[in-house]
Amino acid sequence: MTKKIAVLPGDGIGSEIIEQAVRVLKALDIPLEIEHAPVGGTAYDLHGHPLPPSTLKLAQESHAVLFGAVGDWKYDKLPREHRPEQAILGLRKSLGLFANLRPAILYPELANASSLKPEIVSGLDILILRELTGDIYFGTPRGIRTATDGPFAGSKEGFDTMRYAEPEIRRIAHLGFQAAQKRSRKLCSVDKANVLETSQLWRDTVIEVAKEYPDVALTHMYVDNAAMQLVRAPRDFDVIVTGNLFGDILSDEAAMLTGSIGMLPSASMNASGQGLYEPSHGSAPDIAGKGVANPLATILSAAMLLRYSLDHDAQAKRIEQAVQRVLQQGFRTADIYEAGMTKVGTAAMGDAVLKA
Amino acid sequence: MTKKIAVLPGDGIGSEIIEQAVRVLKALDIPLEIEHAPVGGTAYDLHGHPLPPSTLKLAQESHAVLFGAVGDWKYDKLPREHRPEQAILGLRKSLGLFANLRPAILYPELANASSLKPEIVSGLDILILRELTGDIYFGTPRGIRTATDGPFAGSKEGFDTMRYAEPEIRRIAHLGFQAAQKRSRKLCSVDKANVLETSQLWRDTVIEVAKEYPDVALTHMYVDNAAMQLVRAPRDFDVIVTGNLFGDILSDEAAMLTGSIGMLPSASMNASGQGLYEPSHGSAPDIAGKGVANPLATILSAAMLLRYSLDHDAQAKRIEQAVQRVLQQGFRTADIYEAGMTKVGTAAMGDAVLKA
Numbered sequence: 001m002t003k004k005i006a007v008l009p010g011d012g013i014g015s016e017i018i019e020q021a022v023r024v025l026k027a028l029d030i031p032l033e034i035e036h037a038p039v040g041g042t043a044y045d046l047h048g049h050p051l052p053p054s055t056l057k058l059a060q061e062s063h064a065v066l067f068g069a070v071g072d073w074k075y076d077k078l079p080r081e082h083r084p085e086q087a088i089l090g091l092r093k094s095l096g097l098f099a100n101l102r103p104a105i106l107y108p109e110l111a112n113a114s115s116l117k118p119e120i121v122s123g124l125d126i127l128i129l130r131e132l133t134g135d136i137y138f139g140t141p142r143g144i145r146t147a148t149d150g151p152f153a154g155s156k157e158g159f160d161t162m163r164y165a166e167p168e169i170r171r172i173a174h175l176g177f178q179a180a181q182k183r184s185r186k187l188c189s190v191d192k193a194n195v196l197e198t199s200q201l202w203r204d205t206v207i208e209v210a211k212e213y214p215d216v217a218l219t220h221m222y223v224d225n226a227a228m229q230l231v232r233a234p235r236d237f238d239v240i241v242t243g244n245l246f247g248d249i250l251s252d253e254a255a256m257l258t259g260s261i262g263m264l265p266s267a268s269m270n271a272s273g274q275g276l277y278e279p280s281h282g283s284a285p286d287i288a289g290k291g292v293a294n295p296l297a298t299i300l301s302a303a304m305l306l307r308y309s310l311d312h313d314a315q316a317k318r319i320e321q322a323v324q325r326v327l328q329q330g331f332r333t334a335d336i337y338e339a340g341m342t343k344v345g346t347a348a349m350g351d352a353v354l355k356a
Numbered sequence: 357m358t359k360k361i362a363v364l365p366g367d368g369i370g371s372e373i374i375e376q377a378v379r380v381l382k383a384l385d386i387p388l389e390i391e392h393a394p395v396g397g398t399a400y401d402l403h404g405h406p407l408p409p410s411t412l413k414l415a416q417e418s419h420a421v422l423f424g425a426v427g428d429w430k431y432d433k434l435p436r437e438h439r440p441e442q443a444i445l446g447l448r449k450s451l452g453l454f455a456n457l458r459p460a461i462l463y464p465e466l467a468n469a470s471s472l473k474p475e476i477v478s479g480l481d482i483l484i485l486r487e488l489t490g491d492i493y494f495g496t497p498r499g500i501r502t503a504t505d506g507p508f509a510g511s512k513e514g515f516d517t518m519r520y521a522e523p524e525i526r527r528i529a530h531l532g533f534q535a536a537q538k539r540s541r542k543l544c545s546v547d548k549a550n551v552l553e554t555s556q557l558w559r560d561t562v563i564e565v566a567k568e569y570p571d572v573a574l575t576h577m578y579v580d581n582a583a584m585q586l587v588r589a590p591r592d593f594d595v596i597v598t599g600n601l602f603g604d605i606l607s608d609e610a611a612m613l614t615g616s617i618g619m620l621p622s623a624s625m626n627a628s629g630q631g632l633y634e635p636s637h638g639s640a641p642d643i644a645g646k647g648v649a650n651p652l653a654t655i656l657s658a659a660m661l662l663r664y665s666l667d668h669d670a671q672a673k674r675i676e677q678a679v680q681r682v683l684q685q686g687f688r689t690a691d692i693y694e695a696g697m698t699k700v701g702t703a704a705m706g707d708a709v710l711k712a
């Protein structure tokens with residue numbers, strides 16, 4: 001059966017990196033129906049909205065979404081609901097993409113790129129599982145109002161609601177334990193249960209779910225401590241499961257430990273296996289249009305797409321091995337370049353992957 | 357005039373490290389009235405509450421509080437309101453200690469202790485200014501309830517309220533700009549304004565306050581990006597101002613970049629100069645009672661106490677220089693020890709500082 005894939009390049013370097021990933025997908029022996037649509041600032045310019053109804057409809061009708069990146073300084077002044085980031089939040093919510101998988105892997109070939117000492121990070125391989133449709137990202141009530149209580153009653157105040165319901169915590173916890181079972185059977189749940197009620201329910205619920213996974217060693221860590229331990233001894237972690245806000249912060253921190261965020265893919269999935277796949281890095285408007293961006297994170301996102309939404313594990317592995325090979329062959333885009341290697345642009349890197 | 361200082365040693369290594377800091381304070385030529393009181397788990401064991409009324413009263417009547425550390429695994433099972441951490445939250449709120457100063461400084465003598473490469477961190481000197489009495493830490497409503505709306509209506513849910521009022525943001529922003537004026541005139545305000553209403557008001561208000569400080573270069577950064585940039589290029593930062601929750605995470609991350617959290621003091625102040633001073637590290641129950649803990653962060657906290665609450669800048673400098681000297685002399689507690697240095701215990705380190 002032909003599977004439908006929505007390709008949303010977005011802004012900045014989005015279209016350049018997506019192009020290479022699409023080339024790789026098309027080179028495989030899989031019947032795919034690939035359809036493009038605008039998203040982010042690009043879509044705002046065309047249709048007056050960062051996530052136009054036609055783009056959302058395409059995403060909803062597809063088995064998977066391959067997403068580039070959104071955002072550009074020129075949209076910073078727009079009211080929040082028209083800013084490019086709203087597209088990604090809207091897609092997550094509309095498609096119910098509650099499970100965000102963010103691997104932080106240090107490729108041996110790129111060990112020097114890390115700002116950490118090699119003896120601290122070499123071999124790093126962490127999986128952060130971030131809940132993606134709940135928490136303070138979407139919690140209501142929220143807004144700007146006049147405070148009616150407390151020491152600042154009468155003043156203008158901003159407010160947001162952090163909230164998690166038990167079943168919402170349970171479903172992401174299950175995925176955390178299942179991911180841990182496939183790896184080294186260690187799961188670290190990160191919260192701020194010493195201060196937050198939401199975190200207390202989070203912790204209690206994760207402990208409850210743990211009873212179904214006696215083969216997984218569960219630990220708990222406060223988010224401030226996790227931010228520290230990631231710097232001190234990142235390899236002590238294997239799978240981390242956490243909420244939307246803490247996951248946002250920790251997954252970016254973990255990605256940066258590798259020093260090569262241009263290499264890191266991500267997957268955001270819903271309960272029926274539909275998923276959105278995107279590089280962990282942003283739209284990098286400063287280098288857009290120059291043909292120098294690193295397409296590997298997007299190509300690896302396409303591999304995740306094949307594995308998780310299309311059940312083509314063997315094809316996913318082929319792509320991952322090809323990427324590993326081009327690194328071994330010495331091909332490097334500017335962001336991961338070091339002396340002695342072969343510096344290539346976006347398209348040439350795509351060529352190298354295709355060849356490998 | 358004799359100034360009153362409340363000394364709250366707390367749990368774990370608290371009493372050992374506090375003892376050395378008190379010795380240093382007493383050795384100075386300043387009339388001080390020093391009074392001790394229990395806090396944290398120790399106070400719970402004695403009085404059934406981590407912050408007994410008598411301890412709170414002493415703190416309120418003092419010019420400054422010198423605080424050790426609280427927490428021990430044996431209190432983890434207590435209901436939240438009796439856990440040791442509630443003492444520190446209670447003190448912050450009762451004394452109105454809204455401004456938390458957390459320096460992250462890498463001592464040249466301890467450059468090897470960092471997990472980051474020397475060329476990334478050497479000379480690191482960041483000041484994080486964390487708002488300490490607002491945000492989701494204290495925001496109401498909060499609790500556990502049955503959800504009445506959204507996809508999980510009918511389920512148990514935990515919820516908390518993030519909130520900041522304009523004057524609350526303004527007063528910490530002013531301190532941020534003033535701190536920047538005394539340093540390199542660069543202030544980075546950290547928020548999550550692309551998602552949170554509270555952050556949008558935070559950002560708008562900081563921009564408003566900036567007009568009064570045309571000599572300071574203000575930048576804004578999202579918290580996820582800040583967590584990354586701290587790892588990538590920490591020296592790009594000088595003064596960071598942020599809310600309570602983001603400050604909790606980022607200040608711990610920044611502290612760990614130095615690799616020597618046993619060296620880092622902190623100050624928490626209110627509008628009238630009253631302050632609470634404590635090391636940035638925790639109560640380390642695993643090494644409590646062994647006489648091996650590093651007292652330097654607490655001794656440096658006493659120096660901050662002299663500077664900020666007692667206006668004895670010269671005496672503060674004397675202590676800081678003495679600490680620098682003992683490092684140069686090669687004295688090291690176990691946490692910062694490396695081959696070739698002189699390993700000393702808690703008391704011997706206190707002796708060395710007194711001598712210097």
Ligand SMILES: CC(C)[C@H](C(=O)O)[C@@H](O)C(=O)O
Nearest residue numbers: 085086088089248550551580
């Ligand atoms: C763009 C922004 C809304 C988004 C988030 O905070 O989730 C981004 O930082 C991410 O992690 O995908």
Ligand SMILES: CC(C)[C@H](C(=O)O)[C@@H](O)C(=O)O
Nearest residue numbers: 194195224441442444445604
């Ligand atoms: C103990 C805890 C409540 C506290 C906090 O979160 O503020 C601690 O982490 C700190 O940073 O002082």
